[in-house]
Amino acid sequence: MKLYLFSFLSLILCFGCNTSENKISHAYFGGEIINPSSKYVILTNDEHKADTIRLDGRNRFIFKIDSLKEGMHSFKHGGEYQSILIEAYDSILLRLNTLEFDESLVYTGQGSKKNNYFINEFLENEKEEKHILKLCQLNAGDYKNHIDSLQNSKLKTLERFSDKYEVTPLFNKIAQANINFHYNSCKEVYPLMHHGKFKGAFLKSLPANFYSYRKNINYNDEFFKNYHNYHIFLRHHFNTLSLERYSEKNKNKVFNWGSLGYNIDKLQLIDSLVTHPDIKNELLYHFTIKYLSFSKNAKDSDVVLNSYLDKTTNEKAKLLMTNYSNSIKKLQNGATFPSFDVVDFDNNIFDIYALIKQPTVITFWSHKYYEHFKKSYKKIKSLEEKYPNVTFININIDDYGYEKPKQTLKDCKFNCDNQYLFKTPEESKKTLAIYPMTKTIIIDENQKIVSSNTNMFAMHFEKQLSKLKK
Template sequence: MKKLFILCIAATMFACKQDPKIDYALFSGKIENPTDKTVIVFDGREKVKEMVLSENGTFADTLKIESGYYTLRHGKESSTIYLDPENDIDMTLNTKSFDETLKYSGKGSENNNYLAAKFLADEKSNIDYAKTFALDEADFLKAVNDIKNSKQELLNNAKNISDQFRALEQKNTEYEYLANLQNYKSYHHYYAKKAMYKPSEDFNKIINNVDYNNAEDYAILGSYKRLALSHYSNKIGDSDNPKEVFEDINQNTFPALKDDLAKKMIYEISPNNEHNEAYYNGLMALSSDEDFKNQLTTKFNTVNKLSKGKPSPKFTDYENHKGGTTSLDDLMGKYVYIDVWATWCGPCIREIPSLKEVEKQFHNKNIEFVSVSIDNDAAHDKWVTMVKEKELGGIQLIADNDWNSKFVKDYAIQGIPRFILIDPEGKIVNADAPRPSDPKLVELFIELKI
């Protein structure tokens, strides 16, 4: 009897023992006409796994993951995927028609086939966002509601996707809609040329009643993360007392948001920001990243040297498209308007027609128009060709070490296009001057009696 009792206990213990929790997914596939040797899965910017393709374009591996959205990248193409532990997914695609041929099979495939279909639907809808954001408020609301409803219909018709994934996609649809509302004011200013526009009280109620402090959604959904970061950065930018706003954010939001917000807003430390000190102190308080704080301090100290009336940093012996080299000292005696650009920069290229108009208006005046390309060595020939094909005027130069050129670093340039105005004595007038497409540029030139 005693032996039987012991056996029963042992059997009970064995039955109650839990199987180890599976924390990985199986992921395999085949790529036709591969453009790279690898397939990489990212969690945000962190690499989860790099898988090497075999000679016939196949790959297979295990991915240690938690449930959530990831990015699949092959060559220059990428796609959003959703993975759960215990998934066993096989992917096929042909790079000659990447989005149209991307297919999944196996356990977890339904969620990912939905994401692929959603991307294609967005692509085929071919929405003209410039025209949409130029619409008056009532028409804009109708347009973005139509966009939201079409996405909702696609989700409603999706079959066999998991309940958890469906709930997340429902949130994504809502957050993407709210992001459009959030962006309307600034985009409408730009596309409709209505700088004085202010949203109605009812419009503001929609976006002001959102919970922007949801740590759970922030960790999972990129759409919510972008929404929350934009909300807080706009709140700081719209305030006459940013110090107070920074203190409120620091006290009432969670660490991940604060760190990300600090990194997003380092670009606001700029020569034209009258609140640079408040921004610097606020961002330092938000961040827990010591490397970032060192970077921020370096930029803040650099920007402080770029105020109006201070001697301009110089470039020396930059290659001139017409031959020889040119230095900033060669141009002294006239105002110098510098356009920092690159052949790969879409916004830079969109400024070219406006720049030509301004050059024409101030031809033979006391000003030199200088374009400094920061293309790297590999794009040198492309720069030479583009200058010819687009018949660019002024003085066309290329920097000596692209982003790492001393002039670029001395002007704290972290994004382009960037425009700089220097006076005939070599002193800074504006280290972040208006763009050619901005009427304020011509107003400034007239004010200076150029």
């Protein structure tokens, strides 16, 4: 019965969207959410105009987009989001399970085929990443041939798809850009991922045509200014451009990701090459917060922060970055861990100090990073067996209340031992400067910080645990 009703709704929408009741183009967007994590779906267009759509009693929704601006939109549910191409008179219906957000996502209705193409390509690229990381250890000629082969294969697949379904020029523009952004990114990361410490010498050894596509780079692309794949490519590109400059200044010197010069050069290159304020501000913010989160030198952090503040035009971001920097400074190794309240899954409230009675590791999870959550839980369980003298506390950072994360643990058949959530999520996240999501904090039995930003999946992590007091 459910399938019949859903199919019937699709027919109604398709029929409705093919009528020309007015001259202003419109479209319909709807669907069904399995295991919803909130009562809403938020649809955002390229100009960041957002519509909040409420789920009904059966966790379904339908929304008419009036005065449609054709192009890429994004929809968000809970902490997860995905991109979707909406064109005039589309009637796109989705179905997804929040426990496997991207993997379960399928579309039906008018406009579904192009978006199923995009989500399938997205999942294929995710699977391909590990393979490409291995390819990075090949010599430059072989690596380029492999990447070019993969890129040409994707372009031929797109050509066959376009011939079969008579897609629009807008679809082709975005689909071709997706492919080029992805594989050009693979070339940008190559010298940084290739084994060896002397990156400068290796960079000079690359074939002359290795970066031939660079002559066509648009650093200020208005059409793709809010497009995730475009920003990912630019991030990788500026990493490599900065490496080139670093290598010229530091000949025959071992490359250091955390070098102040390397990171300052990166901000300067962005400032000199990117003029579009939205694109520039996003890139500056990304690289600055990443540097600050891992830096162990307060003076260098201040230099990078001041460089960022001098270049960005986003006043709100300036305040956020300054506050983030101040929070990082309060979390230096040897400092007393800050106090805050957590809630267990029986709705009991605890001061975090009451839970730190021996060396303690604190990790974090969010529904937005569901795969990380599952891997973290299993990793913690194995570490608990090896290090019984250490308490492992895992905190959910979402602002859903305790029922949703409790149900997620239950669905995964995980127990709630040492599982908590923040009583005041936004305030606590700012206090602990939680970025990136892999951030792990080690505290000694005296509630002093041993490491404010390590990673439990890093090779050196267990060496850090082994040094804790027995």
